[in-house]
Amino acid sequence: MENQKQTGPEAPIKVSTLNCINLSNPDIHQSVSLLKQACLDCGFFYVVNHGISQEFMDEVFVQSKKFFDLPLDEKMKILRSEKHRGYTPLLDEHLDLENQVHGDYKEGYYIGVNVPENDPESEKPFNGRNVWPESGVLPGWRETMEKFHHEALEVVKEVARIIALALDLEVDFFDKPDILGKPIAILRLLHYEGKISDPSKGIYGAGAHSDFGFVTLLATDDVMGLQICRDKDAKPQIWEYVTPIKGAFIVNLGDMLERWSNCIFKSTLHRVLGNGQDRYSIAYFVEPNHDCLVECLPTCKSENNPPKFPPIRCSTYLSQRYKDTHADLNAYNK
Ligand code: OGA
Numbered sequence: 056m057e058n059q060k061q062t063g064p065e066a067p068i069k070v071s072t073l074n075c076i077n078l079s080n081p082d083i084h085q086s087v088s089l090l091k092q093a094c095l096d097c098g099f100f101y102v103v104n105h106g107i108s109q110e111f112m113d114e115v116f117v118q119s120k121k122f123f124d125l126p127l128d129e130k131m132k133i134l135r136s137e138k139h140r141g142y143t144p145l146l147d148e149h150l151d152l153e154n155q156v157h158g159d160y161k162e163g164y165y166i167g168v169n170v171p172e173n174d175p176e177s178e179k180p181f182n183g184r185n186v187w188p189e190s191g192v193l194p195g196w197r198e199t200m201e202k203f204h205h206e207a208l209e210v211v212k213e214v215a216r217i218i219a220l221a222l223d224l225e226v227d228f229f230d231k232p233d234i235l236g237k238p239i240a241i242l243r244l245l246h247y248e249g250k251i252s253d254p255s256k257g258i259y260g261a262g263a264h265s266d267f268g269f270v271t272l273l274a275t276d277d278v279m280g281l282q283i284c285r286d287k288d289a290k291p292q293i294w295e296y297v298t299p300i301k302g303a304f305i306v307n308l309g310d311m312l313e314r315w316s317n318c319i320f321k322s323t324l325h326r327v328l329g330n331g332q333d334r335y336s337i338a339y340f341v342e343p344n345h346d347c348l349v350e351c352l353p354t355c356k357s358e359n360n361p362p363k364f365p366p367i368r369c370s371t372y373l374s375q376r377y378k379d380t381h382a383d384l385n386a387y388n389k
């Protein structure tokens with residue numbers, strides 16, 4: 056077993072068991088304890104009864120597929136902007152420079168919080184105008200995505216309240232105006248084309264990475280693909296599949312929260328393997344306000360456990376992480 060290589064479809068399939076948080080559970084202590092255990096362990100858990108209806112989730116997936124079904128030249132008309140809005144083509148994102156021969160076998164579409172150019176806030180790096188397919192092309196598309204963006208933020212705020220309690224902070228520590236009042240919230244539709252991944256050749260749907268920010272909500276269709284690695288330093292690394300649960304979000308903590316909590320809460324390495332089937336997922340990345348100072352939380356340090364990182368502004372941290380993982384936009388101007 057020692058040198059067993061995780062190659063292709065013949066690799067043993069290991070499936071992860073994750074805690075499931077029911078957001079409608081009146082017993083908040085139970086939710087806090089389940090979430091805390093998950094966050095100390097791997098930072099991945101399911102969330103159910105989150106208030107977004109199944110019908111609406113289904114509709115968002117239908118609309119997402121419609122977009123990716125458009126001809127490439129139509130999609131390239133709304134190539135992602137400097138503000139991270141719009142279409143990201145196949146191979147555009149390169150998450151694991153060490154192990155991937157080229158970018159991810161996925162295409163995506165970014166939708167952020169809309170901040171018009173005449174708003175002084177639009178100067179900030181992740182604020183900007185959303186871009187949309189021409190209205191005649193996909194009627195109702197924009198409205199569906201805007202509604203989802205809005206509803207998913209409410210889910211994140213609810214999760215953030217439980218995270219705060221799990222860190223022995225006030226329940227509204229994160230869910231208050233100067234932290235999640237003007238968040239950097241990015242919805243990302245994803246389509247993994249039916250390419251079979253082959254780790255031995257460096258080919259992945261999405262390369263191994265941990266998410267950059269605070270919290271990510273992930274909705275997927277029923278095609279398996281997402282894997283997590285609980286111990287990135289293990290040799291060989293052990294990858295476990297995360298099974299999709301109908302109607303649930305898979306929630307994971309990002310590096311910013313790991314840093315904020317002085318590494319008490321975990322942000323775990325994950326990746327996506329393609330199995331030859333098309334796969335659709337929707338990720339919603341939420342980070343605090345641009346100016347929020349991410350500084351070791353008061354409950355996460357002590358004399359014996361001093362802060363491991365200096366304070367950093369949320370947007371400074373995030374800008375750097377984006378730059379490191381995305382192709383240079385000038386490459387498409389040729
Ligand atoms: C991501 C991610 C997983 C998936 O976009 O950061 O990990 O299943 N996505 O698409």
Ligand code: NI
Nearest residue numbers: 264265266325
């Ligand atoms: Ni991720």
